[in-house]
Structure formats: C-alpha cells, structure tokens
Amino acid sequence: MxxxxxxxxxxxxxxxxxxxxxxxxxxxxxxxxxxxxxxxxxxxxxxxxxxxxxxxxxxxxxxxxxxxxxxxxxxxxxxxxxxxxxxxxxxxxxxxxxxxxxxxxxxxxxxxxxxxxxxxxxxxxxxxxxxxxxxxxxxxxxxxxxxxxxxxxxxxxxxxxxxxxxxxxxxxxxxxxxxxxxxxxxxxxxxxxxxxxxxxxxxxxxxxxxxxxEGRPTLATIAGWGVAADAHHITAPARDGCGLQLACRKALAKAACDVSDIDAIHAHGTGTVYNDAMEITAFHHLFPESLPPIFGVKGAIGHTLGAAGAIETALSIQCLRNNSLPPTVGVESPMTEAANAITRQTTPFTGTTILKTNSGFGGINAALLFKKSEVAHVR
CATH class of the missing domain: 3.40.47.10 (Thiolase/Chalcone synthase)
Incomplete structure (x- = not known):
C-alpha cells in the first residue's frame, strides 16, 4: 500500500x-x-x-x-x-x-x-x-x-x-x-x-x-517524483534533455498521471544558453501536442543552488493555493521554441497539477509532481 x-x-x-x-x-x-x-x-x-x-x-x-x-x-x-x-x-x-x-x-x-x-x-x-x-x-x-x-x-x-x-x-x-x-x-x-x-x-x-x-493542514500533495542522470558532461547538460525527460516520466508514472494532466511547469530556468535550451527540448519531447504554461523564478531571486528545489517547491505550492502563476522575471523576447508557453505576467491559474524540475552539474536531473489539496484542513 x-x-x-x-x-x-x-x-x-x-x-x-x-x-x-x-x-x-x-x-x-x-x-x-x-x-x-x-x-x-x-x-x-x-x-x-x-x-x-x-x-x-x-x-x-x-x-x-x-x-x-x-x-x-x-x-x-x-x-x-x-x-x-x-x-x-x-x-x-x-x-x-x-x-x-x-x-x-x-x-x-x-x-x-x-x-x-x-x-x-x-x-x-x-x-x-x-x-x-x-x-x-x-x-x-x-x-x-x-x-x-x-x-x-x-x-x-x-x-x-x-x-x-x-x-x-x-x-x-x-x-x-x-x-x-x-x-x-x-x-x-x-x-x-x-x-x-x-x-x-x-x-x-x-x-x-x-x-x-493530527489536524494538520494539507497544503498540497507530492504525487510523483523521479531522478535520473544523463551521464553526459561534468557541467554541461545533454542537449536532448534525455536525463530530464526520464526523471519527468518517472514522476508521471509514480503519480499515475499522463502528460495531459500537467497544468503548468515550474522549470529550473537558469538563464544559461544550454540549460534553457535543454529544458525546452525535453519539454517538447514530453508534450508533443503543445506545451503547458512554463515559468521560472531565478530572474527574481537568483540561482540559490542546493536550496533552489526547496524554495521553488514552496513557491509552486503557493501557485496552487493562490490560483495564479507568477511572471518569469527577466524575459524580454521569449525563446521562439516556447514563446507561447513562457509566462510574462501574473496569470490566473485554475489547474491542479504542477510539474517541478531541477538539474545540476554531473548530469543530475530531478522532477516532482504537486497536486492541489482538495481541502485546506481536515479533522
């Protein structure tokens, strides 16, 4: 069980x-x-x-x-x-x-x-x-x-x-x-x-x-998780995003979800040429029909390294609780590969499921899948 x-x-x-x-x-x-x-x-x-x-x-x-x-x-x-x-x-x-x-x-x-x-x-x-x-x-x-x-x-x-x-x-x-x-x-x-x-x-x-x-509030649930390494380079990501794709697919499988269930993606989004290209490539493989809304927060708070996943998880849950997605601060001309997906202003959000991704040196990739809590407090 x-x-x-x-x-x-x-x-x-x-x-x-x-x-x-x-x-x-x-x-x-x-x-x-x-x-x-x-x-x-x-x-x-x-x-x-x-x-x-x-x-x-x-x-x-x-x-x-x-x-x-x-x-x-x-x-x-x-x-x-x-x-x-x-x-x-x-x-x-x-x-x-x-x-x-x-x-x-x-x-x-x-x-x-x-x-x-x-x-x-x-x-x-x-x-x-x-x-x-x-x-x-x-x-x-x-x-x-x-x-x-x-x-x-x-x-x-x-x-x-x-x-x-x-x-x-x-x-x-x-x-x-x-x-x-x-x-x-x-x-x-x-x-x-x-x-x-x-x-x-x-x-x-x-x-x-x-x-x-114990009468504790359920702010959100973590329904899926996945971790994978691309074994490509000590600092550079694999161009095809194979490791990130695998981590995301593992998270979806754990949650028994299909890609159509994902309402938004909170991406790693470092602002480097290769990381952002790798992520968008991976997302296109995962979502061949059309990309869901994509946002990132590092243009506002910088890259917090090992703390990024925890901070961004808390902010993803805030999205679910406040029914809105934040703008991706710093974007002037979105990448053409994802121009219609990148958030540029605070956007109303009625979705219930957010996919969170992070990647690091050594080819490590991790993904989490959050679901909106149906009730704020249960006794």
Whole structure:
C-alpha cells in the first residue's frame, strides 16, 4: 500500500524576503538582483547577485541565523521526524572567513553540521542525512523524503535546503563563464548566463493519514517524483534533455498521471544558453501536442543552488493555493521554441497539477509532481 505524501508546513527566505513576501513581490514582477557589496568583484564577469535582505556582509553566524529564521516561521516538528538537509556548499562562507583569519562559526563549517544545526532547532530523535547533488540537492531530498513516506518507512520528514552566496562559488561560476553580465533572463532569446542568489526553505512532509489525524493542514500533495542522470558532461547538460525527460516520466508514472494532466511547469530556468535550451527540448519531447504554461523564478531571486528545489517547491505550492502563476522575471523576447508557453505576467491559474524540475552539474536531473489539496484542513 502506498501512502499519500502531504506537505503540511513550509517556510522560506529569499532575497525578496520571507515566503509570503517573496510570493507577493514575485507576482509583482520584482527582482532582488543588484550589485553585491559582500566581496570585491573586480576580476569577475559581473558584480550582480541576489542577496538576502540586510546581509551585505556574512557575519560569523549568518548561515545559522538564516536557519533560525526558518525555524521560527515553520514551528515545531514531531519528535520522530527524519531530518534531510540539502546544500551545495553549506559552510563555505565560514571556511572563507577562517582562511582569511576573520571570525567564523565552527558550528557551520562542514556539510555534516547542517544536520546538527537542524537537530538543535527542530529537536528530533529521527535519523538525519545531508544531500549534496549540486543544484538538484533539495529536489532530490524531497524525492527521497516522499519515497520514504510513501513506502511506509516513516510518517514525517523535514527537508531543509540552504545555500549562501560566497566568493568561492561566485568565482567558480565566473571561471566557467557561467555568470551573466546583467541580471539573468531565463528562457529569453538574449539570455547570457545565470545570476547567483542565496536563501533557504524548509518543508515538513507527512503521511496524509497522520496529518489528518493530527489536524494538520494539507497544503498540497507530492504525487510523483523521479531522478535520473544523463551521464553526459561534468557541467554541461545533454542537449536532448534525455536525463530530464526520464526523471519527468518517472514522476508521471509514480503519480499515475499522463502528460495531459500537467497544468503548468515550474522549470529550473537558469538563464544559461544550454540549460534553457535543454529544458525546452525535453519539454517538447514530453508534450508533443503543445506545451503547458512554463515559468521560472531565478530572474527574481537568483540561482540559490542546493536550496533552489526547496524554495521553488514552496513557491509552486503557493501557485496552487493562490490560483495564479507568477511572471518569469527577466524575459524580454521569449525563446521562439516556447514563446507561447513562457509566462510574462501574473496569470490566473485554475489547474491542479504542477510539474517541478531541477538539474545540476554531473548530469543530475530531478522532477516532482504537486497536486492541489482538495481541502485546506481536515479533522
């Protein structure tokens, strides 16, 4: 027997603010991408990023402070909850400070300390694990959490994705020629690269029956999930999107859905030439008749790396709860291959099912399928 997976609580912090503020600003077409004062960008391709409000400098405990804000917003979790952390480079900002002989927080130096901090903020006797799968990290963690609940191995999992914008990461993307000189333009004909961002999100997943018994709200259900690698290149995606297609097909099969059931796609949409082309190619293979509405949020909050999947999951659920899709900020002239599908303004949405995709270095691809909750609260 497969157990239904319910999202019962969520919190997020991005460069636009907390989850509610991020949603409102996103629907208003706002972008938080701006010149960053955190470190000297003279030798890099750009000076732009999307930083958290009032975080021009990373204090010794800034990463932990971000988690503390999430914990305050999310509230208490059950004591037997399994903890899944997801990140690309948790602690790299503190390692930078240590290397420069600046004050740093030893409690946020390495990936393993993410679970330690989660356990401090959300006391739990459940197991803990950190997922580090590049920019699909938290999407993969959500997929694993969903599979664990569906199989009946646990009834409660907390997934927390977090990443900061550090000079180490910034310099790496600059060296790869991956940063756009201006704010990124996902799915735009003039796209020239990505813009880095930072942020975090936490989502509490539960067995729907347990959530009902405990009187917890079901914000949405995760009906399907899929993960696949294209084994193409260490940084570049396979041009035909074969890995992403497979991940999406797995998610559809898990949910017992057909492509005709998908009402919208929340795409990875980095704004790089090859990622966006790969995604649209994959979507055309999946939806040969016509593409559903497609949107992305990185033109507003930047690419939050390992946190992207968790943040974007929370925003996908906001779409279902608010019956609207946000604009894809930064698009001027949509790619001709998807010109009629890319959202350019806040759009009324009556659909019930959203497909979420994320891809990362190493050829990793992950997909989640969200369904609108029929009831907001069940007792």
């Amino acid at each position: 497969s157990h239904q997976v319910a999202v019962v609580a969520m919190a997020a912090h991005t460069a636009l603010g907390n989850l509610d503020t991020t949603w409102q600003e996103l629907c208003a077409g706002k972008s938080a991408i701006a010149p960053l004062p955190r470190f000297d960008t003279t030798n890099y391709l750009t000076n732009l990023a999307a930083l958290l409000p009032q975080s021009s400098d990373v204090s010794p405990s800034h990463s932990i402070t971000l988690l503390e804000h999430l914990a305050t917003d999310l509230g208490v979790v059950p004591s037997n909850t399994i903890l899944f952390g997801a990140t690309t480079k948790w602690g790299i900002d503190q390692l930078e400070r240590a290397g420069r002989q600046l004050p740093y927080d030893a409690n946020a130096l390495y990936s393993a300390t993410l679970i330690e901090q989660m356990r401090r903020l959300w006391p739990s006797k459940g197991a803990g694990q950190v997922f580090a799968a590049a920019c699909a990290s938290s999407t993969l963690a959500l997929a694993r959490a969903s599979a664990t609940i569906a199989a009946g191995r646990t009834s409660s999992v907390l997934v927390c994705g977090v990443d900061m914008c550090s000079e180490f990461v910034f310099s790496g993307f600059s060296a790869l020629q991956g940063l756009a000189p201006e704010a990124c333009r996902p799915f735009c004909q003039q796209r020239r690269g990505l813009t880095l961002g930072e942020g975090a999100a936490a989502l509490l997943l539960m067995d729907a029956e347990r959530a009902c018994a």
